Amino acid sequence: MQNNIDKRVLKVIYSKEELEKRISELALWVNETYANTEGLIIVGLLKGCVPFLAQLIKDVTVDHKLDFMIASSYAGGSKSLGSVKIIMDMAEEISGKDVLIVEDVIDSGITLNKVKEILETRNPKSIRILTLLDKPYRRKVALNADKFGFHAPDEFLVGFGLDYQEEMRNLPYIGIFNKEYL
Structure with a gap:
């Protein structure tokens, strides 16, 4: 695998195989958690969730609807700005429904906390992350x-x-970015 590593990556920390295995385990958690649920809505936070969510739902066996939001506290760089902007809101009505927010990474928590606050005002039955x-x-x-x-x-x-200036999201592994390319 080392030969196929992007030159901007210092070190791979989670291989494609490790990611696939863990995501299958997470799908089992979703299936168990929502086994008796009617009206599950899985909300992916774009853009970073796409590979994770696509892999996850392959093994999710409970009925669900998919929806998406774009919220950001980053401005195409590597540091959170602190203020949150909702760029695209979800389309589904969530009142009385179970909501599972799917995210690629929780760092400061500022963006996700704001998204959760917004969704809570819409009276879902439950919200999990x-x-x-x-x-x-x-x-x-x-x-x-x-x-x-x-x-x-x-x-x-x-x-x-996970990206650097909207690039590198397509890598099949997760690695440490080489800051020489900043």
């Missing part, structure tokens, strides 16, 4: 995922949905 990567040591708000794939290191990560 599933993230592929968790960086709890970076939190600026009191927010935790209900389930996560991996505790991620305090590094700038790219691949599998």
